[in-house]
Amino acid sequence: MYRENGGPDVLSYEEIADPVPDDNEVLIKVEAISIEGGDLLTRLMMPLPRSPHVVGYGSAGTVVAVGEQVTDLRVGQRVSAFGEHGSHAELRAVRADHCWVLPDGADAAAAACVPVAFGTAYEALFEQGGLAAGSTVLVQGAAGGVGLAAVQLAAKAGARVIGTGSSHEQLDALRRLGLHDGIDYRTEDVRRRVLELTDGIGVDLALDPVGGPMTQQLILATRQGGTVVFLGASAREASMVDATTLLLGNCTLSGFSLSPMIHTPRVRAYVADMIRRVADGDLDVVVDRVFPLADAADAHRYAEQRGRIGRVVMVP
Ligand SMILES: NC(=O)c1ccc[n+]([C@@H]2O[C@H](COP(=O)([O-])OP(=O)(O)OC[C@H]3O[C@@H](n4cnc5c(N)ncnc54)[C@H](OP(=O)(O)O)[C@@H]3O)[C@@H](O)[C@H]2O)c1
Structure with a gap:
Protein backbone atom coordinates (compact mmCIF):
# COMPACT_ATOMS: atom_id res chain seq x y z
CA MET A 1 0.00 0.00 0.00
CA TYR A 2 1.02 3.66 -0.19
CA ARG A 3 -0.06 6.97 1.28
CA GLU A 4 1.40 9.33 -1.29
CA ASN A 5 2.33 9.15 -4.95
CA GLY A 6 5.93 8.50 -5.86
CA GLY A 7 8.53 5.93 -6.88
CA PRO A 8 8.60 2.30 -5.69
CA ASP A 9 9.86 3.38 -2.25
CA VAL A 10 6.41 4.73 -1.32
CA LEU A 11 5.15 1.13 -1.17
CA SER A 12 5.01 -0.53 2.24
CA TYR A 13 3.93 -4.04 3.26
CA GLU A 14 1.43 -3.84 6.12
CA GLU A 15 -1.54 -5.59 7.69
CA ILE A 16 -4.97 -4.01 7.20
CA ALA A 17 -8.51 -5.28 7.78
CA ASP A 18 -9.72 -7.91 5.30
CA PRO A 19 -11.86 -6.45 2.50
CA VAL A 20 -15.57 -7.26 2.75
CA PRO A 21 -17.29 -8.01 -0.59
CA ASP A 22 -20.34 -5.96 -1.58
CA ASP A 23 -23.50 -7.77 -2.72
CA ASN A 24 -22.25 -7.93 -6.33
CA GLU A 25 -18.66 -8.84 -5.41
CA VAL A 26 -16.63 -11.90 -4.51
CA LEU A 27 -13.70 -12.21 -2.12
CA ILE A 28 -10.62 -13.80 -3.64
CA LYS A 29 -7.66 -15.43 -1.95
CA VAL A 30 -4.96 -14.24 -4.30
CA GLU A 31 -2.47 -16.73 -5.80
CA ALA A 32 -0.68 -14.45 -8.27
CA ILE A 33 -0.55 -10.74 -9.08
CA SER A 34 0.37 -9.25 -12.45
CA ILE A 35 2.22 -5.93 -12.19
CA GLU A 36 0.66 -3.93 -15.01
CA GLY A 37 2.27 -0.92 -16.67
CA GLY A 38 -0.79 0.98 -15.43
CA ASP A 39 -0.05 0.01 -11.81
CA LEU A 40 3.31 1.78 -12.06
CA LEU A 41 1.73 4.93 -13.51
CA THR A 42 -1.08 4.88 -10.93
CA ARG A 43 1.40 4.66 -8.06
CA LEU A 44 3.46 7.45 -9.56
CA MET A 45 0.82 10.02 -10.45
CA MET A 46 -2.88 9.12 -10.12
CA PRO A 47 -4.78 10.83 -7.28
CA LEU A 48 -5.33 8.45 -4.34
CA PRO A 49 -9.03 7.58 -3.90
CA ARG A 50 -8.22 6.65 -0.28
CA SER A 51 -5.22 6.49 2.01
CA PRO A 52 -3.61 4.07 2.48
CA HIS A 53 -4.25 2.81 -1.03
CA VAL A 54 -3.73 -0.76 -2.29
CA VAL A 55 -2.79 -0.50 -5.92
CA GLY A 56 -3.23 -2.98 -8.73
CA TYR A 57 -5.51 -4.17 -11.52
CA GLY A 58 -4.91 -7.84 -12.23
CA SER A 59 -4.67 -10.95 -10.07
CA ALA A 60 -5.85 -14.56 -9.99
CA GLY A 61 -6.89 -16.77 -7.12
CA THR A 62 -9.67 -18.72 -5.46
CA VAL A 63 -13.12 -17.43 -4.52
CA VAL A 64 -13.52 -17.68 -0.73
CA ALA A 65 -16.78 -15.72 -0.26
CA VAL A 66 -19.57 -14.43 -2.51
CA GLY A 67 -21.89 -11.43 -2.14
CA GLU A 68 -25.65 -11.95 -1.76
CA GLN A 69 -26.49 -11.01 -5.36
CA VAL A 70 -23.79 -13.15 -6.98
CA THR A 71 -25.34 -16.13 -8.73
CA ASP A 72 -22.73 -17.21 -11.26
CA LEU A 73 -19.66 -17.76 -9.06
CA ARG A 74 -19.23 -20.02 -6.07
CA VAL A 75 -16.71 -20.59 -3.29
CA GLY A 76 -13.78 -22.74 -4.43
CA GLN A 77 -13.71 -21.63 -8.07
CA ARG A 78 -10.41 -20.26 -9.37
CA VAL A 79 -10.70 -16.99 -11.27
CA SER A 80 -8.72 -14.27 -12.98
CA ALA A 81 -9.93 -10.92 -11.68
CA PHE A 82 -9.78 -7.27 -12.69
CA GLY A 83 -10.39 -4.30 -10.40
CA GLU A 84 -9.53 -0.61 -10.33
CA HIS A 85 -7.37 -1.28 -7.26
CA GLY A 86 -6.55 -3.95 -4.70
CA SER A 87 -4.59 -6.59 -6.64
CA HIS A 88 -1.45 -6.20 -4.45
CA ALA A 89 -2.91 -8.11 -1.50
CA GLU A 90 -3.56 -11.59 -0.09
CA LEU A 91 -7.31 -10.97 -0.24
CA ARG A 92 -9.25 -8.72 -2.59
CA ALA A 93 -12.93 -7.99 -3.19
CA VAL A 94 -13.89 -7.60 -6.86
CA ARG A 95 -17.08 -7.39 -8.88
CA ALA A 96 -18.27 -10.80 -10.00
CA ASP A 97 -18.64 -9.54 -13.57
CA HIS A 98 -14.93 -8.60 -13.51
CA CYS A 99 -13.94 -12.26 -12.93
CA TRP A 100 -13.32 -15.14 -15.36
CA VAL A 101 -13.43 -18.75 -14.17
CA LEU A 102 -10.16 -20.53 -14.98
CA PRO A 103 -9.93 -23.79 -16.90
CA ASP A 104 -8.91 -26.76 -14.71
CA GLY A 105 -5.20 -26.70 -13.89
CA ALA A 106 -4.64 -23.22 -15.33
CA ASP A 107 -1.49 -21.47 -14.14
CA ALA A 108 -2.46 -18.61 -11.81
CA ALA A 109 0.43 -16.34 -12.82
CA ALA A 110 -0.36 -16.63 -16.52
CA ALA A 111 -4.10 -16.19 -15.92
CA ALA A 112 -3.53 -13.05 -13.82
CA CYS A 113 -1.73 -11.46 -16.76
CA VAL A 114 -4.45 -12.02 -19.38
CA PRO A 115 -7.42 -9.65 -18.88
CA PRO A 260 -15.11 0.99 -18.18
CA MET A 261 -16.06 -1.67 -20.78
CA ILE A 262 -14.41 -4.75 -19.29
CA HIS A 263 -17.68 -6.08 -17.80
CA THR A 264 -19.59 -5.92 -21.09
CA PRO A 265 -20.55 -9.25 -22.67
CA ARG A 266 -18.44 -8.40 -25.74
CA VAL A 267 -15.21 -7.86 -23.78
CA ARG A 268 -15.94 -10.66 -21.29
CA ALA A 269 -16.28 -13.09 -24.18
CA TYR A 270 -12.97 -12.31 -25.86
CA VAL A 271 -11.08 -12.20 -22.54
CA ALA A 272 -12.55 -15.61 -21.63
CA ASP A 273 -11.45 -16.95 -24.99
CA MET A 274 -7.89 -15.71 -24.50
CA ILE A 275 -7.68 -17.16 -20.97
CA ARG A 276 -8.60 -20.50 -22.56
CA ARG A 277 -6.06 -20.03 -25.37
CA VAL A 278 -3.31 -19.30 -22.82
CA ALA A 279 -4.27 -22.41 -20.80
CA ASP A 280 -4.23 -24.46 -24.04
CA GLY A 281 -0.79 -23.15 -24.99
CA ASP A 282 -2.00 -21.31 -28.10
CA LEU A 283 -0.92 -17.95 -26.60
CA ASP A 284 2.09 -17.32 -24.36
CA VAL A 285 2.29 -15.23 -21.22
CA VAL A 286 5.95 -14.41 -20.76
CA VAL A 287 6.76 -14.02 -17.07
CA ASP A 288 10.10 -12.31 -16.63
CA ARG A 289 10.46 -12.66 -12.85
CA VAL A 290 8.42 -13.57 -9.76
CA PHE A 291 8.70 -11.69 -6.44
CA PRO A 292 7.07 -12.25 -3.04
CA LEU A 293 4.31 -9.70 -2.39
CA ALA A 294 6.25 -8.59 0.71
CA ASP A 295 8.92 -7.30 -1.69
CA ALA A 296 6.48 -5.24 -3.77
CA ALA A 297 8.75 -2.18 -3.75
CA ASP A 298 11.59 -4.25 -5.26
CA ALA A 299 9.16 -5.81 -7.72
CA HIS A 300 7.94 -2.37 -8.90
CA ARG A 301 11.53 -1.15 -9.13
CA TYR A 302 12.42 -4.12 -11.29
CA ALA A 303 9.27 -3.75 -13.41
CA GLU A 304 10.25 -0.14 -14.17
CA GLN A 305 13.57 -1.21 -15.68
CA ARG A 306 13.76 -0.70 -19.41
CA GLY A 307 14.67 -3.39 -21.88
CA ARG A 308 12.86 -6.23 -20.10
CA ILE A 309 10.60 -8.76 -21.80
CA GLY A 310 7.16 -9.61 -20.43
CA ARG A 311 5.50 -9.43 -17.06
CA VAL A 312 6.70 -9.17 -13.48
CA VAL A 313 4.50 -11.24 -11.17
CA MET A 314 4.13 -11.31 -7.36
CA VAL A 315 2.89 -14.10 -5.11
CA PRO A 316 1.49 -13.46 -1.61
N1 LIG B 1 -5.98 1.99 -22.67
C1 LIG B 1 -6.10 0.97 -21.84
O1 LIG B 1 -7.19 0.48 -21.54
C2 LIG B 1 -4.83 0.37 -21.28
C3 LIG B 1 -4.83 -0.95 -20.80
C4 LIG B 1 -3.62 -1.50 -20.38
C5 LIG B 1 -2.46 -0.73 -20.36
N2 LIG B 1 -2.54 0.56 -20.76
C6 LIG B 1 -1.33 1.40 -20.77
O2 LIG B 1 -0.47 0.89 -21.76
C7 LIG B 1 0.87 1.17 -21.39
C8 LIG B 1 1.69 -0.10 -21.49
O3 LIG B 1 1.25 -1.02 -20.52
P1 LIG B 1 2.08 -2.37 -20.31
O4 LIG B 1 1.40 -3.08 -19.21
O5 LIG B 1 2.31 -3.03 -21.58
O6 LIG B 1 3.46 -1.76 -19.76
P2 LIG B 1 4.88 -2.47 -19.68
O7 LIG B 1 4.72 -3.93 -19.63
O8 LIG B 1 5.59 -1.76 -18.58
O9 LIG B 1 5.57 -2.11 -21.07
C9 LIG B 1 5.89 -0.79 -21.41
C10 LIG B 1 6.66 -0.80 -22.72
O10 LIG B 1 6.84 0.54 -23.12
C11 LIG B 1 8.13 0.68 -23.68
N3 LIG B 1 8.56 2.06 -23.48
C12 LIG B 1 8.62 2.72 -22.32
N4 LIG B 1 9.03 3.98 -22.53
C13 LIG B 1 9.25 4.10 -23.87
C14 LIG B 1 9.67 5.17 -24.70
N5 LIG B 1 9.97 6.37 -24.18
N6 LIG B 1 9.76 4.95 -26.02
C15 LIG B 1 9.45 3.75 -26.54
N7 LIG B 1 9.05 2.67 -25.79
C16 LIG B 1 8.95 2.87 -24.46
C17 LIG B 1 9.00 -0.31 -22.93
O11 LIG B 1 10.03 -0.73 -23.81
P3 LIG B 1 11.57 -0.83 -23.34
O12 LIG B 1 11.58 -1.43 -21.97
O13 LIG B 1 12.18 -1.72 -24.35
O14 LIG B 1 12.09 0.57 -23.35
C18 LIG B 1 8.02 -1.43 -22.62
O15 LIG B 1 8.08 -2.45 -23.60
C19 LIG B 1 0.81 1.79 -20.00
O16 LIG B 1 0.91 3.19 -20.14
C20 LIG B 1 -0.55 1.40 -19.49
O17 LIG B 1 -1.05 2.31 -18.55
C21 LIG B 1 -3.69 1.12 -21.22
Whole structure:
Protein backbone atom coordinates (compact mmCIF):
# COMPACT_ATOMS: atom_id res chain seq x y z
CA MET A 1 0.00 0.00 0.00
CA TYR A 2 1.02 3.66 -0.19
CA ARG A 3 -0.06 6.97 1.28
CA GLU A 4 1.40 9.33 -1.29
CA ASN A 5 2.33 9.15 -4.95
CA GLY A 6 5.93 8.50 -5.86
CA GLY A 7 8.53 5.93 -6.88
CA PRO A 8 8.60 2.30 -5.69
CA ASP A 9 9.86 3.38 -2.25
CA VAL A 10 6.41 4.73 -1.32
CA LEU A 11 5.15 1.13 -1.17
CA SER A 12 5.01 -0.53 2.24
CA TYR A 13 3.93 -4.04 3.26
CA GLU A 14 1.43 -3.84 6.12
CA GLU A 15 -1.54 -5.59 7.69
CA ILE A 16 -4.97 -4.01 7.20
CA ALA A 17 -8.51 -5.28 7.78
CA ASP A 18 -9.72 -7.91 5.30
CA PRO A 19 -11.86 -6.45 2.50
CA VAL A 20 -15.57 -7.26 2.75
CA PRO A 21 -17.29 -8.01 -0.59
CA ASP A 22 -20.34 -5.96 -1.58
CA ASP A 23 -23.50 -7.77 -2.72
CA ASN A 24 -22.25 -7.93 -6.33
CA GLU A 25 -18.66 -8.84 -5.41
CA VAL A 26 -16.63 -11.90 -4.51
CA LEU A 27 -13.70 -12.21 -2.12
CA ILE A 28 -10.62 -13.80 -3.64
CA LYS A 29 -7.66 -15.43 -1.95
CA VAL A 30 -4.96 -14.24 -4.30
CA GLU A 31 -2.47 -16.73 -5.80
CA ALA A 32 -0.68 -14.45 -8.27
CA ILE A 33 -0.55 -10.74 -9.08
CA SER A 34 0.37 -9.25 -12.45
CA ILE A 35 2.22 -5.93 -12.19
CA GLU A 36 0.66 -3.93 -15.01
CA GLY A 37 2.27 -0.92 -16.67
CA GLY A 38 -0.79 0.98 -15.43
CA ASP A 39 -0.05 0.01 -11.81
CA LEU A 40 3.31 1.78 -12.06
CA LEU A 41 1.73 4.93 -13.51
CA THR A 42 -1.08 4.88 -10.93
CA ARG A 43 1.40 4.66 -8.06
CA LEU A 44 3.46 7.45 -9.56
CA MET A 45 0.82 10.02 -10.45
CA MET A 46 -2.88 9.12 -10.12
CA PRO A 47 -4.78 10.83 -7.28
CA LEU A 48 -5.33 8.45 -4.34
CA PRO A 49 -9.03 7.58 -3.90
CA ARG A 50 -8.22 6.65 -0.28
CA SER A 51 -5.22 6.49 2.01
CA PRO A 52 -3.61 4.07 2.48
CA HIS A 53 -4.25 2.81 -1.03
CA VAL A 54 -3.73 -0.76 -2.29
CA VAL A 55 -2.79 -0.50 -5.92
CA GLY A 56 -3.23 -2.98 -8.73
CA TYR A 57 -5.51 -4.17 -11.52
CA GLY A 58 -4.91 -7.84 -12.23
CA SER A 59 -4.67 -10.95 -10.07
CA ALA A 60 -5.85 -14.56 -9.99
CA GLY A 61 -6.89 -16.77 -7.12
CA THR A 62 -9.67 -18.72 -5.46
CA VAL A 63 -13.12 -17.43 -4.52
CA VAL A 64 -13.52 -17.68 -0.73
CA ALA A 65 -16.78 -15.72 -0.26
CA VAL A 66 -19.57 -14.43 -2.51
CA GLY A 67 -21.89 -11.43 -2.14
CA GLU A 68 -25.65 -11.95 -1.76
CA GLN A 69 -26.49 -11.01 -5.36
CA VAL A 70 -23.79 -13.15 -6.98
CA THR A 71 -25.34 -16.13 -8.73
CA ASP A 72 -22.73 -17.21 -11.26
CA LEU A 73 -19.66 -17.76 -9.06
CA ARG A 74 -19.23 -20.02 -6.07
CA VAL A 75 -16.71 -20.59 -3.29
CA GLY A 76 -13.78 -22.74 -4.43
CA GLN A 77 -13.71 -21.63 -8.07
CA ARG A 78 -10.41 -20.26 -9.37
CA VAL A 79 -10.70 -16.99 -11.27
CA SER A 80 -8.72 -14.27 -12.98
CA ALA A 81 -9.93 -10.92 -11.68
CA PHE A 82 -9.78 -7.27 -12.69
CA GLY A 83 -10.39 -4.30 -10.40
CA GLU A 84 -9.53 -0.61 -10.33
CA HIS A 85 -7.37 -1.28 -7.26
CA GLY A 86 -6.55 -3.95 -4.70
CA SER A 87 -4.59 -6.59 -6.64
CA HIS A 88 -1.45 -6.20 -4.45
CA ALA A 89 -2.91 -8.11 -1.50
CA GLU A 90 -3.56 -11.59 -0.09
CA LEU A 91 -7.31 -10.97 -0.24
CA ARG A 92 -9.25 -8.72 -2.59
CA ALA A 93 -12.93 -7.99 -3.19
CA VAL A 94 -13.89 -7.60 -6.86
CA ARG A 95 -17.08 -7.39 -8.88
CA ALA A 96 -18.27 -10.80 -10.00
CA ASP A 97 -18.64 -9.54 -13.57
CA HIS A 98 -14.93 -8.60 -13.51
CA CYS A 99 -13.94 -12.26 -12.93
CA TRP A 100 -13.32 -15.14 -15.36
CA VAL A 101 -13.43 -18.75 -14.17
CA LEU A 102 -10.16 -20.53 -14.98
CA PRO A 103 -9.93 -23.79 -16.90
CA ASP A 104 -8.91 -26.76 -14.71
CA GLY A 105 -5.20 -26.70 -13.89
CA ALA A 106 -4.64 -23.22 -15.33
CA ASP A 107 -1.49 -21.47 -14.14
CA ALA A 108 -2.46 -18.61 -11.81
CA ALA A 109 0.43 -16.34 -12.82
CA ALA A 110 -0.36 -16.63 -16.52
CA ALA A 111 -4.10 -16.19 -15.92
CA ALA A 112 -3.53 -13.05 -13.82
CA CYS A 113 -1.73 -11.46 -16.76
CA VAL A 114 -4.45 -12.02 -19.38
CA PRO A 115 -7.42 -9.65 -18.88
CA VAL A 116 -5.60 -6.30 -18.96
CA ALA A 117 -2.77 -6.95 -21.43
CA PHE A 118 -4.47 -9.34 -23.82
CA GLY A 119 -7.84 -7.60 -23.45
CA THR A 120 -6.28 -4.25 -24.35
CA ALA A 121 -4.33 -5.70 -27.25
CA TYR A 122 -7.42 -7.47 -28.62
CA GLU A 123 -9.60 -4.37 -28.36
CA ALA A 124 -6.94 -2.23 -30.06
CA LEU A 125 -6.17 -4.65 -32.89
CA PHE A 126 -9.55 -6.01 -33.83
CA GLU A 127 -12.33 -3.86 -32.37
CA GLN A 128 -10.77 -0.38 -32.77
CA GLY A 129 -8.14 -1.16 -35.42
CA GLY A 130 -10.11 -3.54 -37.66
CA LEU A 131 -7.03 -5.72 -38.22
CA ALA A 132 -7.45 -8.36 -40.91
CA ALA A 133 -5.23 -11.09 -42.33
CA GLY A 134 -2.66 -9.61 -44.68
CA SER A 135 -2.55 -6.25 -42.88
CA THR A 136 0.66 -4.76 -41.55
CA VAL A 137 0.66 -3.58 -37.94
CA LEU A 138 3.25 -1.61 -35.97
CA VAL A 139 3.34 -2.40 -32.24
CA GLN A 140 5.12 0.14 -30.05
CA GLY A 141 6.75 -1.27 -26.91
CA ALA A 142 6.52 -4.77 -28.38
CA ALA A 143 8.27 -6.42 -25.40
CA GLY A 144 5.89 -4.93 -22.83
CA GLY A 145 2.83 -6.70 -21.47
CA VAL A 146 0.34 -5.18 -23.94
CA GLY A 147 2.93 -5.23 -26.73
CA LEU A 148 3.72 -8.94 -26.39
CA ALA A 149 0.03 -9.77 -26.40
CA ALA A 150 -0.51 -7.64 -29.51
CA VAL A 151 2.43 -9.21 -31.36
CA GLN A 152 1.05 -12.71 -30.81
CA LEU A 153 -2.60 -11.92 -31.52
CA ALA A 154 -1.77 -10.02 -34.70
CA ALA A 155 0.62 -12.68 -36.01
CA LYS A 156 -1.86 -15.47 -35.34
CA ALA A 157 -4.51 -13.46 -37.20
CA GLY A 158 -2.29 -13.46 -40.29
CA ALA A 159 -0.89 -9.93 -40.07
CA ARG A 160 2.69 -8.86 -40.66
CA VAL A 161 3.98 -7.49 -37.34
CA ILE A 162 6.60 -4.77 -36.95
CA GLY A 163 7.58 -3.95 -33.37
CA THR A 164 9.65 -1.32 -31.59
CA GLY A 165 11.90 -2.02 -28.62
CA SER A 166 15.01 -0.75 -26.92
CA SER A 167 17.51 -3.21 -28.44
CA HIS A 168 17.75 -5.73 -31.26
CA GLU A 169 18.60 -8.49 -28.73
CA GLN A 170 15.28 -7.82 -27.03
CA LEU A 171 13.40 -7.70 -30.35
CA ASP A 172 15.04 -10.87 -31.69
CA ALA A 173 13.67 -12.75 -28.69
CA LEU A 174 10.15 -11.81 -29.85
CA ARG A 175 10.46 -13.56 -33.20
CA ARG A 176 9.32 -16.90 -31.79
CA LEU A 177 6.12 -15.12 -30.71
CA GLY A 178 5.41 -13.80 -34.21
CA LEU A 179 7.40 -10.59 -34.63
CA HIS A 180 8.50 -10.20 -38.24
CA ASP A 181 10.58 -6.99 -38.09
CA GLY A 182 12.06 -5.16 -35.12
CA ILE A 183 13.00 -1.47 -34.86
CA ASP A 184 15.29 -0.23 -32.09
CA TYR A 185 13.63 3.06 -31.19
CA ARG A 186 16.77 4.20 -29.37
CA THR A 187 19.04 4.08 -32.40
CA GLU A 188 16.73 4.09 -35.43
CA ASP A 189 14.29 6.62 -36.86
CA VAL A 190 11.04 4.69 -36.39
CA ARG A 191 9.08 6.47 -39.11
CA ARG A 192 11.85 6.17 -41.69
CA ARG A 193 12.47 2.50 -40.89
CA VAL A 194 8.76 1.68 -41.14
CA LEU A 195 8.59 3.31 -44.56
CA GLU A 196 11.67 1.32 -45.67
CA LEU A 197 10.07 -1.92 -44.48
CA THR A 198 6.77 -1.17 -46.24
CA ASP A 199 8.08 0.05 -49.62
CA GLY A 200 7.28 3.64 -48.71
CA ILE A 201 3.60 2.93 -48.04
CA GLY A 202 3.38 2.78 -44.24
CA VAL A 203 1.53 0.38 -41.96
CA ASP A 204 -2.23 -0.20 -41.96
CA LEU A 205 -2.44 0.06 -38.18
CA ALA A 206 -0.18 1.28 -35.38
CA LEU A 207 -0.69 0.58 -31.66
CA ASP A 208 0.70 3.15 -29.25
CA PRO A 209 0.97 2.14 -25.58
CA VAL A 210 3.93 4.52 -25.14
CA GLY A 211 2.86 8.02 -26.19
CA GLY A 212 5.06 11.10 -25.97
CA PRO A 213 6.65 12.34 -29.20
CA MET A 214 6.36 8.87 -30.74
CA THR A 215 2.61 9.24 -31.30
CA GLN A 216 3.27 11.79 -34.03
CA GLN A 217 5.87 9.49 -35.60
CA LEU A 218 3.31 6.69 -35.72
CA ILE A 219 0.78 8.90 -37.50
CA LEU A 220 3.43 9.64 -40.12
CA ALA A 221 4.32 5.95 -40.38
CA THR A 222 0.78 4.83 -41.33
CA ARG A 223 -0.41 4.51 -44.89
CA GLN A 224 -3.06 6.75 -46.43
CA GLY A 225 -6.31 5.83 -44.65
CA GLY A 226 -4.49 4.01 -41.85
CA THR A 227 -5.27 4.00 -38.14
CA VAL A 228 -3.32 4.77 -34.97
CA VAL A 229 -4.81 3.46 -31.72
CA PHE A 230 -3.51 5.35 -28.70
CA LEU A 231 -3.73 3.32 -25.53
CA GLY A 232 -1.09 4.30 -23.03
CA ALA A 233 1.56 6.63 -21.71
CA SER A 234 4.58 4.51 -20.77
CA ALA A 235 6.86 7.35 -21.95
CA ARG A 236 5.30 9.47 -19.19
CA GLU A 237 5.18 12.43 -21.52
CA ALA A 238 2.19 14.15 -23.11
CA SER A 239 1.39 13.12 -26.68
CA MET A 240 1.20 16.30 -28.74
CA VAL A 241 0.12 15.73 -32.33
CA ASP A 242 -0.33 18.02 -35.31
CA ALA A 243 -3.93 17.38 -36.38
CA THR A 244 -3.07 18.49 -39.90
CA THR A 245 -1.08 15.28 -40.33
CA LEU A 246 -4.29 13.33 -39.70
CA LEU A 247 -6.01 15.26 -42.47
CA LEU A 248 -3.14 14.89 -44.93
CA GLY A 249 -2.80 11.18 -44.23
CA ASN A 250 -6.54 10.42 -44.07
CA CYS A 251 -5.48 8.90 -40.79
CA THR A 252 -7.78 7.95 -37.92
CA LEU A 253 -6.39 8.46 -34.42
CA SER A 254 -8.49 6.70 -31.80
CA GLY A 255 -8.09 5.93 -28.14
CA PHE A 256 -9.88 3.86 -25.54
CA SER A 257 -9.79 2.70 -21.95
CA LEU A 258 -10.64 -0.96 -21.38
CA SER A 259 -11.61 -0.53 -17.74
CA PRO A 260 -15.11 0.99 -18.18
CA MET A 261 -16.06 -1.67 -20.78
CA ILE A 262 -14.41 -4.75 -19.29
CA HIS A 263 -17.68 -6.08 -17.80
CA THR A 264 -19.59 -5.92 -21.09
CA PRO A 265 -20.55 -9.25 -22.67
CA ARG A 266 -18.44 -8.40 -25.74
CA VAL A 267 -15.21 -7.86 -23.78
CA ARG A 268 -15.94 -10.66 -21.29
CA ALA A 269 -16.28 -13.09 -24.18
CA TYR A 270 -12.97 -12.31 -25.86
CA VAL A 271 -11.08 -12.20 -22.54
CA ALA A 272 -12.55 -15.61 -21.63
CA ASP A 273 -11.45 -16.95 -24.99
CA MET A 274 -7.89 -15.71 -24.50
CA ILE A 275 -7.68 -17.16 -20.97
CA ARG A 276 -8.60 -20.50 -22.56
CA ARG A 277 -6.06 -20.03 -25.37
CA VAL A 278 -3.31 -19.30 -22.82
CA ALA A 279 -4.27 -22.41 -20.80
CA ASP A 280 -4.23 -24.46 -24.04
CA GLY A 281 -0.79 -23.15 -24.99
CA ASP A 282 -2.00 -21.31 -28.10
CA LEU A 283 -0.92 -17.95 -26.60
CA ASP A 284 2.09 -17.32 -24.36
CA VAL A 285 2.29 -15.23 -21.22
CA VAL A 286 5.95 -14.41 -20.76
CA VAL A 287 6.76 -14.02 -17.07
CA ASP A 288 10.10 -12.31 -16.63
CA ARG A 289 10.46 -12.66 -12.85
CA VAL A 290 8.42 -13.57 -9.76
CA PHE A 291 8.70 -11.69 -6.44
CA PRO A 292 7.07 -12.25 -3.04
CA LEU A 293 4.31 -9.70 -2.39
CA ALA A 294 6.25 -8.59 0.71
CA ASP A 295 8.92 -7.30 -1.69
CA ALA A 296 6.48 -5.24 -3.77
CA ALA A 297 8.75 -2.18 -3.75
CA ASP A 298 11.59 -4.25 -5.26
CA ALA A 299 9.16 -5.81 -7.72
CA HIS A 300 7.94 -2.37 -8.90
CA ARG A 301 11.53 -1.15 -9.13
CA TYR A 302 12.42 -4.12 -11.29
CA ALA A 303 9.27 -3.75 -13.41
CA GLU A 304 10.25 -0.14 -14.17
CA GLN A 305 13.57 -1.21 -15.68
CA ARG A 306 13.76 -0.70 -19.41
CA GLY A 307 14.67 -3.39 -21.88
CA ARG A 308 12.86 -6.23 -20.10
CA ILE A 309 10.60 -8.76 -21.80
CA GLY A 310 7.16 -9.61 -20.43
CA ARG A 311 5.50 -9.43 -17.06
CA VAL A 312 6.70 -9.17 -13.48
CA VAL A 313 4.50 -11.24 -11.17
CA MET A 314 4.13 -11.31 -7.36
CA VAL A 315 2.89 -14.10 -5.11
CA PRO A 316 1.49 -13.46 -1.61
N1 LIG B 1 -5.98 1.99 -22.67
C1 LIG B 1 -6.10 0.97 -21.84
O1 LIG B 1 -7.19 0.48 -21.54
C2 LIG B 1 -4.83 0.37 -21.28
C3 LIG B 1 -4.83 -0.95 -20.80
C4 LIG B 1 -3.62 -1.50 -20.38
C5 LIG B 1 -2.46 -0.73 -20.36
N2 LIG B 1 -2.54 0.56 -20.76
C6 LIG B 1 -1.33 1.40 -20.77
O2 LIG B 1 -0.47 0.89 -21.76
C7 LIG B 1 0.87 1.17 -21.39
C8 LIG B 1 1.69 -0.10 -21.49
O3 LIG B 1 1.25 -1.02 -20.52
P1 LIG B 1 2.08 -2.37 -20.31
O4 LIG B 1 1.40 -3.08 -19.21
O5 LIG B 1 2.31 -3.03 -21.58
O6 LIG B 1 3.46 -1.76 -19.76
P2 LIG B 1 4.88 -2.47 -19.68
O7 LIG B 1 4.72 -3.93 -19.63
O8 LIG B 1 5.59 -1.76 -18.58
O9 LIG B 1 5.57 -2.11 -21.07
C9 LIG B 1 5.89 -0.79 -21.41
C10 LIG B 1 6.66 -0.80 -22.72
O10 LIG B 1 6.84 0.54 -23.12
C11 LIG B 1 8.13 0.68 -23.68
N3 LIG B 1 8.56 2.06 -23.48
C12 LIG B 1 8.62 2.72 -22.32
N4 LIG B 1 9.03 3.98 -22.53
C13 LIG B 1 9.25 4.10 -23.87
C14 LIG B 1 9.67 5.17 -24.70
N5 LIG B 1 9.97 6.37 -24.18
N6 LIG B 1 9.76 4.95 -26.02
C15 LIG B 1 9.45 3.75 -26.54
N7 LIG B 1 9.05 2.67 -25.79
C16 LIG B 1 8.95 2.87 -24.46
C17 LIG B 1 9.00 -0.31 -22.93
O11 LIG B 1 10.03 -0.73 -23.81
P3 LIG B 1 11.57 -0.83 -23.34
O12 LIG B 1 11.58 -1.43 -21.97
O13 LIG B 1 12.18 -1.72 -24.35
O14 LIG B 1 12.09 0.57 -23.35
C18 LIG B 1 8.02 -1.43 -22.62
O15 LIG B 1 8.08 -2.45 -23.60
C19 LIG B 1 0.81 1.79 -20.00
O16 LIG B 1 0.91 3.19 -20.14
C20 LIG B 1 -0.55 1.40 -19.49
O17 LIG B 1 -1.05 2.31 -18.55
C21 LIG B 1 -3.69 1.12 -21.22
